[in-house]
Amino acid sequence: MARKPIIAGNWKMHKTRQQAADLANALAAQVGTYEAVEVVLCPPYTALETVGAAIRGTRIALGAQNCHWADSGAYTGEIAPPMLVDVGCKYVIIGHSERRQYFAETDETINKKAQAAYRHGLIPIICVGETLEERQSGRTEDVITTQIKGCLSGLPSDKVAQSVIAYEPVWAIGTGQTATKEQAQEVHALIRKLVAEMFSPEVAEQIRIQYGGSVKPQNIRELMAQPDIDGALVGGASLEADSFASIVRYE
Numbered sequence: 001m002a003r004k005p006i007i008a009g010n011w012k013m014h015k016t017r018q019q020a021a022d023l024a025n026a027l028a029a030q031v032g033t034y035e036a037v038e039v040v041l042c043p044p045y046t047a048l049e050t051v052g053a054a055i056r057g058t059r060i061a062l063g064a065q066n067c068h069w070a071d072s073g074a075y076t077g078e079i080a081p082p083m084l085v086d087v088g089c090k091y092v093i094i095g096h097s098e099r100r101q102y103f104a105e106t107d108e109t110i111n112k113k114a115q116a117a118y119r120h121g122l123i124p125i126i127c128v129g130e131t132l133e134e135r136q137s138g139r140t141e142d143v144i145t146t147q148i149k150g151c152l153s154g155l156p157s158d159k160v161a162q163s164v165i166a167y168e169p170v171w172a173i174g175t176g177q178t179a180t181k182e183q184a185q186e187v188h189a190l191i192r193k194l195v196a197e198m199f200s201p202e203v204a205e206q207i208r209i210q211y212g213g214s215v216k217p218q219n220i221r222e223l224m225a226q227p228d229i230d231g232a233l234v235g236g237a238s239l240e241a242d243s244f245a246s247i248v249r250y251e
């Protein structure tokens, strides 16, 4: 069965509610009925409800940028998976490199967050990626292998099959420097092979693997033409309706 492409906008720490409503309304008008690609918007927590209302009745799905692993509790400043379900989320980004870098997230906490997401019916978008220093010292394969094994270990294979992995080379995020299609395909193929070994070839065949890192209307097509690239996680270019809509309509 062919994997349906999935393109998600990661708005990061941008947009007030009014700005978020304007962007979501514009996207609902431009790609709200588009069927060829699954579209996901991941605004900051404060705009989830606003964006959810703007995309209601369209084919666009709502996602959050992070969650805690507990269902509730004394974790000041955190948001639990049931709260994301309550506000209408279908997806949640987990382990973004900015979370790993600035908020000390590890493969272990990412694994716990994925389990928590599954418990509540959320689909995690699990992020992995090497730094520039790791790539330049020839450690990309080792780093990705360690991250995939750590993040996915012990997870139920039926849930993993429905999940999304985002390969985001840290050196390509927000830098304007995209991985070449060959560099991206090489790592995507590695990730799919690892998933086949850890779970099964069927799970590897089903799981969707997004590329992220300076995706733009100009480079989405060649990236999507690679056999193991099933979508994109888009930061900067998702903050403006025309550029994100043309990424979604890359075909």
Ligand code: PGA
Binding pocket: 010, 168, 172, 173, 174, 175, 176, 212, 213, 214, 215, 233, 234, 235, 236, 237
């Ligand atoms: P970028 O960010 O598209 O701005 O490089 C991608 C991401 O961090 O998800």
